[in-house]
Amino acid sequence: MNAREPHRDSSWWTIRGSLDRRLYLTMAAASFVLWLTLWWAVTALELIDPLFLPGPGAVLRRFRDWLIDGDLLRDAGISTFRVMAGFLASAVIALPLGLLTGAYRPARAFFEPLLEFARYLPAVAFVPLVLLWTGIGEISKIAIIWIGTFFQMVLMLSGDVARVPMPQVEAARTMGASNCEVIQRVLLRSAMPAMFDTLRVTLGWAWTYLVVAELVAADSGLGYAILKAQRFLQTDRIFVGIIVIGLIGLGTDQLLRWVHRRLFPWVA
Amino acid sequence: MNEKLAVQGLGKRFATGGTICDVLDDISFSVASGEFVAIVGASGCGKSTLLRIIAGLESATRGEVLVDGAPIGGPDRNRALVFQDYSLYPWLTVLENIRFSLRLKAGGRRRGTDGHRESLQRSELLLELMGLTHVRNAHPHALSGGMRQRVAIARALLGKPELLLMDEPFGALDAQTREVMHELILHVLALEKRTILFVTHDVEEAVYLADRVIVLASGPGRVDSVWRIEGPPPLERARDLKRAPEFVAMEGRILDRIRATSGVQSDLTALRRLTRSIPA
Numbered sequence: 001m002n003a004r005e006p007h008r009d010s011s012w013w014t015i016r017g018s019l020d021r022r023l024y025l026t027m028a029a030a031s032f033v034l035w036l037t038l039w040w041a042v043t044a045l046e047l048i049d050p051l052f053l054p055g056p057g058a059v060l061r062r063f064r065d066w067l068i069d070g071d072l073l074r075d076a077g078i079s080t081f082r083v084m085a086g087f088l089a090s091a092v093i094a095l096p097l098g099l100l101t102g103a104y105r106p107a108r109a110f111f112e113p114l115l116e117f118a119r120y121l122p123a124v125a126f127v128p129l130v131l132l133w134t135g136i137g138e139i140s141k142i143a144i145i146w147i148g149t150f151f152q153m154v155l156m157l158s159g160d161v162a163r164v165p166m167p168q169v170e171a172a173r174t175m176g177a178s179n180c181e182v183i184q185r186v187l188l189r190s191a192m193p194a195m196f197d198t199l200r201v202t203l204g205w206a207w208t209y210l211v212v213a214e215l216v217a218a219d220s221g222l223g224y225a226i227l228k229a230q231r232f233l234q235t236d237r238i239f240v241g242i243i244v245i246g247l248i249g250l251g252t253d254q255l256l257r258w259v260h261r262r263l264f265p266w267v268a
Numbered sequence: 269m270n271e272k273l274a275v276q277g278l279g280k281r282f283a284t285g286g287t288i289c290d291v292l293d294d295i296s297f298s299v300a301s302g303e304f305v306a307i308v309g310a311s312g313c314g315k316s317t318l319l320r321i322i323a324g325l326e327s328a329t330r331g332e333v334l335v336d337g338a339p340i341g342g343p344d345r346n347r348a349l350v351f352q353d354y355s356l357y358p359w360l361t362v363l364e365n366i367r368f369s370l371r372l373k374a375g376g377r378r379r380g381t382d383g384h385r386e387s388l389q390r391s392e393l394l395l396e397l398m399g400l401t402h403v404r405n406a407h408p409h410a411l412s413g414g415m416r417q418r419v420a421i422a423r424a425l426l427g428k429p430e431l432l433l434m435d436e437p438f439g440a441l442d443a444q445t446r447e448v449m450h451e452l453i454l455h456v457l458a459l460e461k462r463t464i465l466f467v468t469h470d471v472e473e474a475v476y477l478a479d480r481v482i483v484l485a486s487g488p489g490r491v492d493s494v495w496r497i498e499g500p501p502p503l504e505r506a507r508d509l510k511r512a513p514e515f516v517a518m519e520g521r522i523l524d525r526i527r528a529t530s531g532v533q534s535d536l537t538a539l540r541r542l543t544r545s546i547p548a
Binding site for chain 1 (some may be wrong): 343371
């Protein structure tokens, strides 16, 4: 008989194993550090022309200059405003529509195929149309972000509502709930955590449409700054713009995740 | 005894994708006021569908369901249904779940009225009766399966329904928890005195809890046989009863009926033929 080593649950590298918070943060930090080091090494050894890939130092200096002497904050502010406006314009219509289509099959049948079609329409291709319809003001940028996010958002919200377990709905009905009460007290409440998550994910998409939106005759904003920098071959500025968008996105996402945990503590 | 529930010539036909499927065919039976009737049958015999029709969640293709002699409409708070699982509201605490119906217009009770106060007291009573006092402020995800079903039963009982419908309420529980729930349900019902229709695939459970057991045959579901259980009154039943010879004999006879009507028997014969054909 061969004596086997007793199994000890000590390995942190297991399929779907658990990981404590400290180790999680270490891993996350390690990946950032790794890529930064790689970036620094490649540029410090001058393996790539700085015109194509500026070093972290150059990017940091550009960030400082842009922040102090330039108008980075103003650019970030106006971009954030456009993203939020486009996103909220989507959400205001998508929330009731998603609830309606998630609750009632006929409404779903009426809207879903149309929305499925619309979500494949490339938002970028709408730029000329949007310019024609709304001119070159703020509305045009908000409209493009709206086109990029709205259709997906409705479909995802509708799915969130449709995934509410049937017994929750039927239990309410056997307790005498009216249709209104089922929607308000069961569907909406039950789907709320998932809907919040959908909004968090689509807010990220809104940022990806920002640069497209700011292609449209803008004279401010992070997307505009990135495009202008390209014209002047200021690669470091492009990097700053991209990284700032990434950081704003990461920050909002982490904030919304925290709010989610606070609002919906029962979601495992 | 007066008749609380009468099911007359009930039939249910599903038509999906061009194929017509009869789930229930000409089902008739009645349940007396205060009686505990269990419906057993092989899986797929339509017993859950039957219960859902009586709850008003699905409509019948033929026949009628009468409560106190009047045909039923849609779902009604007088016909409470306890589901197997996933019917609690995860965002509400145990007590809030039990009190859910008080927030509904159909609950019919405005805040501050005597009726509302009485219901609040009743929810406290049910909490105690179900042994849930210590978890009153917990959320369902923090509870075990057995605890969750206690909440579901308490919630169904709050509105004093005339008819309590239970769809395999202990089906997802382990054997030990199920035993505890059997004791609990007998005691609660001795106090609450409701008319109960209970669907299960567990024959032991049916014989132990019910006054009468209805065996549904499958394909399409129809009443195969009805068994009256002559046991002691609910409060005097104990676990030992499940090992008493009469009890075991009754259980065996009902199981035989289910086997004979489920189509599994022919599978077994085929299997035996197959194993004999394999050379030793």
